[in-house]
Amino acid sequence: MKKSIAIFGFAALMFSAAIQVSYAQKAGTKTQAFYTYGADGKRTGFAFPALPYAYNALQPAIDSLTVSIHYDKHHRGYFTKLVVAAKENNLEGKSLEEIFASVSKYPEAVRNNAGGLYNHTLYWENMAPPKGSKPSGKLAEAINKRFGSYDKFREQFGNAAKTKFGSGWAWLILDKNKELQVTSTSNQDNPLMDVVDQKGAPLLALDVWEHAYYLKYQNKRADYVEAFWTIVNWDEVARRYAEALGK
Numbered sequence: 001m002k003k004s005i006a007i008f009g010f011a012a013l014m015f016s017a018a019i020q021v022s023y024a025q026k027a028g029t030k031t032q033a034f035y036t037y038g039a040d041g042k043r044t045g046f047a048f049p050a051l052p053y054a055y056n057a058l059q060p061a062i063d064s065l066t067v068s069i070h071y072d073k074h075h076r077g078y079f080t081k082l083v084v085a086a087k088e089n090n091l092e093g094k095s096l097e098e099i100f101a102s103v104s105k106y107p108e109a110v111r112n113n114a115g116g117l118y119n120h121t122l123y124w125e126n127m128a129p130p131k132g133s134k135p136s137g138k139l140a141e142a143i144n145k146r147f148g149s150y151d152k153f154r155e156q157f158g159n160a161a162k163t164k165f166g167s168g169w170a171w172l173i174l175d176k177n178k179e180l181q182v183t184s185t186s187n188q189d190n191p192l193m194d195v196v197d198q199k200g201a202p203l204l205a206l207d208v209w210e211h212a213y214y215l216k217y218q219n220k221r222a223d224y225v226e227a228f229w230t231i232v233n234w235d236e237v238a239r240r241y242a243e244a245l246g247k
């Protein structure tokens with residue numbers, strides 16, 4: 001009996017390791033996780049990116065049930081609906097960035113579901129198990145220069161998140177002048193879309209839809225926003241910053 005449990009445990013461990021390797025390979029080439037490809041290397045459609053950690057990895061800031069419902073129901077729902085909308089609008093070979101750049105030309109279903117797929121993927125990736133980390137290196141310098149200090153940046157970003165009316169997102173972006181900006185968008189819009197006033201490369205995304213926090217925090221969005229700072233993956237934000245500076 002004990003032997004069979006040990007074998008099962010070992011198999012589960014190997015399976016979990018295989019999933020992690022698969023994700024790490026995708027993470028090395030971020031944009032590929034969004035797409036499927038044909039034998040000729042051309043994009044054939046959209047893929048649903050893996051969650052980069054276990055459902056309980058963000059506790060206590062975000063509880064396991066919220067992450068599982070958010071990822072497996074809401075995020076997956078946007079992906080599933082995008083697959084249908086992309087087929088109806090002949091968008092299966094296009095990248096999300098291409099779609100966002102002229103999203104005003106497409107039906108609402110494309111705008112909402114392409115945004116939903118992309119925004120949530122950034123959100124999961126810019127969080128990690130709590131380590132109490134802060135920005136460092138060039139990103140920390142840029143935050144201090146632009147906002148005065150890390151605390152002042154947190155205050156500005158937090159205000160954008162807390163005061164966003166209804167459902168939407170708070171963002172830290174790098175605009176076309178290579179300046180950091182704090183912005184917010186409604187619904188599933190994002191700063192890459194042609195319909196948005198303040199455009200730029202998304203560096204940090206915070207989902208302030210009620211489905212992101214209601215189970216644990218109920219109506220206390222401010223507490224969810226405060227807890228978010230304990231799980232920000234600053235390494236990933238710094239990677240996006242370096243990538244955006246280089247474009």
Ligand SMILES: [Fe+2]
Pocket residue numbers: 070074120207209211212
């Ligand atoms: Fe969400």
